[in-house]
Amino acid sequence: xNGNLHSVxxxxxxxxxxxxxxxxxxxxxxxxxxxxxxxxxxxxxxGLLVGVCVSSLAQESGRKGRPxxxxxxxxxxxxxxxxxxxxxxxxxxxxxxxxxxxxxLSQQVAEELRSPIESIQLVMGDTALCPFDMGTFxxxxxxxxxxxxxxxxxxxxEQLITIAAERWRVSRDTLVASDGKILDPRSRKxxxxxxxxxxxxxxxxxxxxxxxxxxxxxxxxxxxxxxxxGRTFVTGEHKYTPDTTRPGMLVGKVVRPSAFKASLVxxxxxxxxxxxxxxxxxxxxxxxxxxxxxxSAVRAVRAIHAEWKAPAQSSDATLFSDLxxxxxxxxxxxxMNPSHxxxxxxxxxxxxxxxxxQTYTVAYIAHAPLEPRAALAEWNNGKLTVWTGTQRPFAVRxxxxxxxxxxxxxxxxxxxxxxxxxxGKHVGDAAVEAARLARAAGKPVRVVWTRExxxxxxxxxxxxxxxxxxxxxxxxxxxxxxxxxxxxGPSAISTPYNxxxxxxxxxxxxxxxxxxxxxxxxxxxxxxxxxxxxxxLAHIVRMDPLExxxxxxxxxxxxxxxxxxxxxxxWGREKGTPTRGFGIAGGVEKGGYIATCAEVEIDPARRDVAxxxxxxxxxxxxxxNPDGLRNQVAGxxxxxxxxxxxxxxxxxxxxxxxxxxxxxxxxxxxxxPKIEVVLLDRKDLPPAGAGETPIVGTAPAVGNAIFAATxxxxxxxxxxxxxxPKSS
Amino acid sequence: MSLALLVNGIExxxxxxxxxxxxxxxxxxxxxxxxxxGCGEGQCGACTxxxxxxPVRSCRTLASFAAGKPITTIEGLEQNGxxxxxxxxxxxxxxxxxxxxxxxxxxxxxxxxxxNHSPTDSQVRExxxxxxxxxxxxxxILEAVRLASTRASAGSGEQAR
Numbered sequence: 001x002n003g004n005l006h007s008v009x010x011x012x013x014x015x016x017x018x019x020x021x022x023x024x025x026x027x028x029x030x031x032x033x034x035x036x037x038x039x040x041x042x043x044x045x046x047g048l049l050v051g052v053c054v055s056s057l058a059q060e061s062g063r064k065g066r067p068x069x070x071x072x073x074x075x076x077x078x079x080x081x082x083x084x085x086x087x088x089x090x091x092x093x094x095x096x097x098x099x100x101x102x103x104x105l106s107q108q109v110a111e112e113l114r115s116p117i118e119s120i121q122l123v124m125g126d127t128a129l130c131p132f133d134m135g136t137f138x139x140x141x142x143x144x145x146x147x148x149x150x151x152x153x154x155x156x157x158e159q160l161i162t163i164a165a166e167r168w169r170v171s172r173d174t175l176v177a178s179d180g181k182i183l184d185p186r187s188r189k190x191x192x193x194x195x196x197x198x199x200x201x202x203x204x205x206x207x208x209x210x211x212x213x214x215x216x217x218x219x220x221x222x223x224x225x226x227x228x229x230g231r232t233f234v235t236g237e238h239k240y241t242p243d244t245t246r247p248g249m250l251v252g253k254v255v256r257p258s259a260f261k262a263s264l265v266x267x268x269x270x271x272x273x274x275x276x277x278x279x280x281x282x283x284x285x286x287x288x289x290x291x292x293x294x295x296s297a298v299r300a301v302r303a304i305h306a307e308w309k310a311p312a313q314s315s316d317a318t319l320f321s322d323l324x325x326x327x328x329x330x331x332x333x334x335x336m337n338p339s340h341x342x343x344x345x346x347x348x349x350x351x352x353x354x355x356x357x358q359t360y361t362v363a364y365i366a367h368a369p370l371e372p373r374a375a376l377a378e379w380n381n382g383k384l385t386v387w388t389g390t391q392r393p394f395a396v397r398x399x400x401x402x403x404x405x406x407x408x409x410x411x412x413x414x415x416x417x418x419x420x421x422x423x424g425k426h427v428g429d430a431a432v433e434a435a436r437l438a439r440a441a442g443k444p445v446r447v448v449w450t451r452e453x454x455x456x457x458x459x460x461x462x463x464x465x466x467x468x469x470x471x472x473x474x475x476x477x478x479x480x481x482x483x484x485x486x487x488x489g490p491s492a493i494s495t496p497y498n499x500x501x502x503x504x505x506x507x508x509x510x511x512x513x514x515x516x517x518x519x520x521x522x523x524x525x526x527x528x529x530x531x532x533x534x535x536x537l538a539h540i541v542r543m544d545p546l547e548x549x550x551x552x553x554x555x556x557x558x559x560x561x562x563x564x565x566x567x568x569x570x571w572g573r574e575k576g577t578p579t580r581g582f583g584i585a586g587g588v589e590k591g592g593y594i595a596t597c598a599e600v601e602i603d604p605a606r607r608d609v610a611x612x613x614x615x616x617x618x619x620x621x622x623x624x625n626p627d628g629l630r631n632q633v634a635g636x637x638x639x640x641x642x643x644x645x646x647x648x649x650x651x652x653x654x655x656x657x658x659x660x661x662x663x664x665x666x667x668x669x670x671x672x673p674k675i676e677v678v679l680l681d682r683k684d685l686p687p688a689g690a691g692e693t694p695i696v697g698t699a700p701a702v703g704n705a706i707f708a709a710t711x712x713x714x715x716x717x718x719x720x721x722x723x724x725p726k727s728s
Numbered sequence: 729m730s731l732a733l734l735v736n737g738i739e740x741x742x743x744x745x746x747x748x749x750x751x752x753x754x755x756x757x758x759x760x761x762x763x764x765x766g767c768g769e770g771q772c773g774a775c776t777x778x779x780x781x782x783p784v785r786s787c788r789t790l791a792s793f794a795a796g797k798p799i800t801t802i803e804g805l806e807q808n809g810x811x812x813x814x815x816x817x818x819x820x821x822x823x824x825x826x827x828x829x830x831x832x833x834x835x836x837x838x839x840x841x842x843x844n845h846s847p848t849d850s851q852v853r854e855x856x857x858x859x860x861x862x863x864x865x866x867x868x869i870l871e872a873v874r875l876a877s878t879r880a881s882a883g884s885g886e887q888a889r
Contacts, residue, residue: 097826098824098825098826098827098828098863099825100825226819226822227822230819230822231811231819233824233827233830234811234815234816234818234819234824234830234834235762235802235803235805235806235811235815236760236761236762236763236801236802236803236830236831237762238827239761240764240828242761242764242765243755243761245759293745293752293756294748294752294756295744295745295747295748295752296745298747299747367862368862369826369828369862370764370766370772370774370826370828370829370860370861370862371764371766371826371828372765372766417826417827418826419764419826419827419828420825420826420828420862420863422862448765450768451766451767451768451769451771451772627822628822631822631825631865631868632825634864634865634867634868635825635863635864635865636864638864638866638867639862639863639864641864642864660767660769660771661767661769661771661772661860662769662771666860666862667864667866668857668858668859668860668866669852669853669854669856669857669859669866669869669870670853670854670857672864672866672867674867675867
């Protein structure tokens, strides 16, 4: 252990707290209600109920409550119900957005409960049924919710054993739980979980830290279980929010302002109101329509003449200088300013053989989830129910409660498994819009954003400017490292390399565009800058980029993924040419270790770059579902090509200049090369999340490969939005 | 405007607005919500259906244009409880993450395999380049199309309806 490692961990905690502050910037009303045990069983029927309390994890704490016989504690984070018919229902506030946790969590419950995976159903993201949860982000489902569900399942299993032992008047030690039954091997008697639950109204609440079965002994978890509801996705049967309907439902649309920050000067809706069944709703700057069907709603929006007034706003042409100028004072960064100092950078630079100072930039990019933001809202006697695809159902519930001056008990948010999010669905804009229109119409209203609305009125991954100043010795030892990130964020800002003198700082800026979370957050930007700069240093000291990294690394887990990726890729086996280059990059974030190798082919005549091959090696502790994990790692690596090569949001004077797939290029079949995934299964380590981190290696690996072929060093993401430039 | 739409072998009388898209009629009038809205601009392929056995973007196709022509949607592929080989291949290889693009992907792949029983990888890429998967599950989708084509050419070819 060296001194650095300790500081890095502290930094991680601090940046995690900062991220949470960013995610949870909305004020949450502190209404909590104690759920009566009787009410619960009235809702679910009799049986066995096991709940798990949240530990002291700040990021997911509800108000602490003391468990008692009749009142369930308010700090419950999940519960499991074994019904009298043997069906197992697990309630968790986490949501499924394509990261496959409905399956991986079911596997973990099946593992500990020793019940077939088919007998288990997860109710997810329903604020009326599920305990409070901060949200599905930060790759926290696997490390946090996974163990909690394993705990409730293990506790339920033990309880079922106890009930069986009492019934048969035998010692519980002689009984075995298996396949949804308790068996007595001596008398060969068996009894199903359903039978044991019959007539029970048993509640148990446990803390979330009892010991669990070791991953090496897993039988269901740790295997490539197929997606539990996979069939409904290939038949079109699964209902996403835009597919959900209610009796009497109307179609809602919002009349969007002419620009960001615009206010409404005048509104002429006479023509629109003449369309049969159409009503126009105006409330301050909000203008919307409801109509019996989609075509009438579209016609109504077109028929409205609204005059807006907006202040002059900046454009992408001055973005990077603006981000530096607008830097906030330290202390304004959500109350925190993660700067990290080890040794003396000045001294380190003075003692270096070579120094290097470079600036890296990243553009704003859009999540562009294929399922656009959507919501269906219904009011009933002052109570509001909203179906919407969000990563934070409870925050959206509280937002709705605050917006409509009702208490959160009267708001229910239900999240159907959602058509992706990538960090883009943290807020409930569509939910608020649908609820506002539904209240005016007195009928359920569904709002589905158009693609142009998606590209304009959602939020973006932050743009950023990163300055790196470093010093290196001739033998390849990095001795000084100064890293300043403006605006893009503090995730993975710490260097995993062992550098004696470091100064690392995040500077918040006033973003010209609405910005927020994105898969991996700023880890992508920070890895791009760091891993490109490391490559530049390797080149300066004439060392192989892999060898150079390993020389400066003493984290064995990171070294292991670098070596695994290099081996699979055949790193160093072939020499690059001016039209063919190889690059490598890697790092650690959110408990996951990634190394990515890329091969690019250059077409010098057309100034074209094609990525031909990617190898991604990933390690996130014990693997819960290797097949699901492979899908996540390959998908993230490929999605990283978009932001890496060509995705960038253009903006000018309060407008987005490329709000369509026709001019905002996303990765397509012809962009995506062969992707090979190497998984390192560390059964001796607890599982970490995997949905985000594998994205971070792609852009720097590709950029480094382009350099290896062309000697052109690209320091802006996207790297080649208009083809390969003639020089750096 | 009264029309007869022939969807998955069943004739439906509908009364769409003159400017109403086939996508909107399928989803809103016929409650066939397996076909998805992704962009409304013909750029993402989520709304792909077969019209006269050819893939079309139903968001950019007027309902009136489709009148009288055979239309196949994702709901029409399964026959007597048996998945279409392309659906089977997608399910077997789990060629999806969030699943929102899947209907359109499957419809495009079905259309391709009707025209070409054993396409090369680059033919698949070119043919399906108008279908976006934002989760970027492209490598698995390619594999699934390959698997379905192998199965089709290995004897159950007639299933490629």
